[in-house]
Amino acid sequence: MSGDTKVLSRRQRERLRHKQEILNAALRLFSTKGFHNVSMQEIASGAEFAIGTLYKFFPSKEALFDELVKASGQRIAVDMTAVLDQPGTEAGRLRNYFRSLAGQLEQHSPFIRLYISEMGMRGGKLAKEHDQPKVKALLSSKIRSLLEAGIRKGLFRAVDVDVAVVAITSTVEALAFEMAGDFDRGKAASVFESVEHFFLDGLLRLEAPPQ
Amino acid sequence: MSGDTKVLSRRQRERLRHKQEILNAALRLFSTKGFHNVSMQEIASGAEFAIGTLYKFFPSKEALFDELVKASGQRIAVDMTAVLDQPGTEAGRLRNYFRSLAGQLEQHSPFIRLYISEMGMRGGKLAKEHDQPKVKALLSSKIRSLLEAGIRKGLFRAVDVDVAVVAITSTVEALAFEMAGDFDRGKAASVFESVEHFFLDGLLRLEAPPQ
């Protein structure tokens, strides 16, 4: 043992692996049945541990859920930021965003479903009492910036930016949720391409330079 | 007592009134806190009855919820049908729809919030196990018909109609939910006017006849 805090003992690594196994099982179950309809016994069985073991890692069911949401939310935020922060024109960057959606959905399917159903803007107790991951706020604010800049530069027609942001994000959410269940990459790509056309063709000013 | 089934005795009328009082209390509570976070004791207190009385009217909590959702959903479906079925051009009828939204929201505020949060397309157990009111399907299909006809007649640019329907309905839902909490009629009207412009201005073909 080198004393370096980055190097974990086998036992430490095993503990982390067990914890992740529990989180993975929880994600599968929560994303299919929702927080309220999954018992701790089910999660324990899904992870092939005893129910008491779950409480060695998480003080409560809600703590488990919180940790799941935070970790996964952060992962998606990083991915989406990478997409939206790529250089390009406003229209091009929006186009990139739409084109990344099928891949993001494939990669994060269970979490997206969970997030939208339990932690979306419409959640009940869960949304209110838990620190929301910053995914939605981050996405909305980046899309808003793009739209504002595009309007300012004369690329996009003048629209109510708040409404436009809600329109884009809520449409994407609705479709993502629908397709996250039985995921088909080809269908998702096709649907999001249509979304891209629907929004961009309606936004672009006809006299704007071709993209 | 005339024997006519339409004429109710005082006691029968009182029973119906009591039942409605319970349903009203339930709607207020469910729409604020969600199905899972409201106990039968809370509903009983909210209606100023004892808890056992609730079970004289409803066999279970879920049956109470079902009845609430069905009754309110039907009321909204009737209202929205009246709006969408008014004669006019496709653009005019869509315009009417958007313009009716603030009023609908004012009238049905608690139920809309409940419906979207618990029975929307993203619900968990609740959406799956309960007969969904036909509100959403009805709305979607009417809006789809309008869009298809508008495209066929050259009024609207050619768009993916499925995506357009989802975009319109999910945007409206998102905004309705947001505003249903602290309802401000003026703000709602203004927001839905922006929505109208966002979608219609993006849909209308510039060479189409002015509306």
Next chain:
DNA sequence: GCCCTGCGAATAAATATTCATACAGTGAAA
């Protein structure tokens, strides 16, 4: 007097959480 209606304490049910017990791994001593 009988029936109806409402009441709320008691019971039932479901599931979150606890904790005594058992098992596995470790490392020092023989």
Next chain:
DNA sequence: TTTCACTGTATGAATATTTATTCGCAGGGC
């Protein structure tokens, strides 16, 4: 190399908690 006391980890029956539901009793109406 083997043994064994100690530590760490997992188990699942038991307990705790919350809330849905029941039903005996009381009061009111006819």
